[in-house]
Amino acid sequence: MEASTVSAGGRARTASAASAFGRAVLALSPLAWLTILFVVPLGFTLVYAFAHATYGGVQIGFTWTNFKQALSGFYLSIFLRTLRFAATGTLLCFVVATPLAYFIARKIKRWRGLFIVLLLIPFWTSFLIRTLAWETLLAPNGPIRDALNFLQLHHGLLNVLDTPTAVFIGIVYGYLPLMALPLYVAFERIPSELTEASSDLGSGRLGTFFRVTLPLARPGIAAGWLLTFVPMTGEYVIPALLGGDKGVLMGGLIADQYLTAQNFALGSAMAVLILAVLGAFVFVLIRATGGFKLVPQ
Amino acid sequence: MDPRDLEVVVTSGRRTSRRQFLGAAGAGAGALLLAACGSSSSSSNTTTKAAGSRTALAKGGTLNLWTWPAYYAPSNLKAFQARTGTHLNIATYDSNDTAFAKLNTAGGTSFDIVVPTSDFVPVMASHNLLAKLDHSRIPFRYIDPKLLGKVFDPHNEYSIPKDYGTIGVIYDPAVVKHPIAHWQDFLDAGYKPGITGKVELPDVPDETLGIALWAEGKDWNTDNLAELRHAADVMKAFAKNVKAFNEFDVSGVTSGAVVMAIVTQGTARLMMLQKKSLKFVIPEPQSELWVDNYCITANAPDVNQAYSFIYYMLQPAHQLKDCAYIGYPTALPDLQKKLPANVPLRSEIFISPSDFARLVPHVIHPAIQGEVENLYSQIQAAAA
Structure with missing residues (x-):
């Protein structure tokens, strides 16, 4: 937006109808993109959520049945389980990513670029392939088993694949960069004068970290939570591949409603419920961070 | 060729x-x-x-x-x-x-x-x-x-x-000592020490419910919800023995991490190509065609x-x-x-022709498919 204002100011006098048209196209194309690919499908989802279900279709109408069903007994427990799952995953990512991001942002000087690249390199490979790689690594007779056996730390087949442990290993691995990058940006922008002042005033290193650095990094923390928690509520690839498809999460449940049960209405109602919870979560984060405002320079 | x-x-x-x-x-x-x-x-x-x-x-x-x-x-x-x-x-x-x-x-x-x-x-x-x-x-x-x-x-x-094709039970006879001949044998064996926790069920709702229905000699194409819910209860209890819902875990079965699984005869053959000692059986009384x-x-x-x-x-x-x-x-x-x-x-x-004669194609009842899926999700949840 800023860029278009600048160009408009610079050449305002000679602006022709053509350039005005160009600007309109520039401004409208993202809008059209959003409308077609986000708003319209969302609209369908909303309409379907209140419609009557038929096998492999819907009958447009207005009913709360789907929501009642989505919030009844078993589905409600899966809904809560999913939120717990995403919260646990987010917390684990946060615990692992915080020292990592802090280290890169505050302790590394010369090779910082390299570390950032290392953090991003996994994105060059498909998410699926990387998750499948973990399936190979964690296999009962896989390389991790071999290594542990060699080090005399474990004996026999490795019993990690198809357990919650494997799922959370996959989750932390898959989502770590999404948590670490915003944290890195936040840590990096905290002026060193502030931490110096803190230690001058008698705070130890841990005290400074928890009472100065971490609170100042709030927008980065919020962004990291958002980027990991939100997609985790829809996660179903990792539990299916590494968790033996045991236990059920909303992502898989919604997919099954659409595909196996062919109940688009119930699937939509579940999706709308998730959106509502995530909306509330985002709202809370915005309030807590003053709109993701950056640290004062 | x-x-x-x-x-x-x-x-x-x-x-x-x-x-x-x-x-x-x-x-x-x-x-x-x-x-x-x-x-x-x-x-x-x-x-x-x-x-x-x-x-x-x-x-x-x-x-x-x-x-x-x-x-x-x-x-x-x-x-x-x-x-x-x-x-x-x-x-x-x-x-x-x-x-x-x-x-x-x-x-x-x-x-x-x-x-x-x-x-x-x-x-x-x-x-x-x-x-x-x-x-x-x-x-x-x-x-x-x-x-x-x-x-x-x-x-x-x-x-x-x-x-x-069909589905049946692949198992390691060195661990599963009692031969599997009937679907009930499969269900009983799953609870035994050494086997429990090393069993895989299909990731297909109808087949998972089918195991319990076949074991009781019932028609797996029933649209009787009471029968289906009973079958789901049997499988929910059984779920604690389940390692994963996977019908194609070749490496799991050949490595010994899984000792009993439901697979198609084609998948069983792939497994037996890697581990000759495995046994595949199409249990009595019926199975899927x-x-x-x-x-x-x-x-x-x-x-x-x-x-x-x-x-x-x-x-x-x-x-x-x-x-x-x-x-x-x-x-x-x-x-x-x-x-x-x-x-x-x-x-x-x-x-074999005698096995083929026992196979029954699956029929989808659109009206209850949602409930079938729901029951299957409950079985999956019970395994976690």
């Missing part, structure tokens, strides 16, 4: 569950694409019939195939394209649900052929997604009559069998191309190659006698 066709396909197309497909999609689809690109020289749109024959091959043009991954001998696809000059467009799906969902979209799709499993033939037909077949253009002499006129399409109005079928879609862009492809693939030589490649019996009569002896573990591909 082309040596490539004898390579054992580790990710055979059929029964790649959604879970498995995530891994197989890249390799399988890529291979098919390569095969398809091999000789796609001509693209003229003239579809002509040879004089006097309604079943002749169409020349040139494009055929859009919507199918399972790695489901045709590569040499067959190559030869088909070389022979006809037809360009093959192959798109793959991981489950019948996906195949149906995509065909059933409002805008429709432009596939000529789809290859649904038996239970989805009536579902697709009732949604007007399949074309009625012109039987004069199908070489029925190359199709085993035992696969025709089944419950899912009594007059084969919509479907022509491609290949078929699934048939994957060639169907022509209702809005096929080029029906002639579809008939041409089906005609070509049903030729005995091509069915033999397909059978060796996918590891499931194709529809050719007397296939077992004709299949070359050098196909590894060839006997495991086939189902």
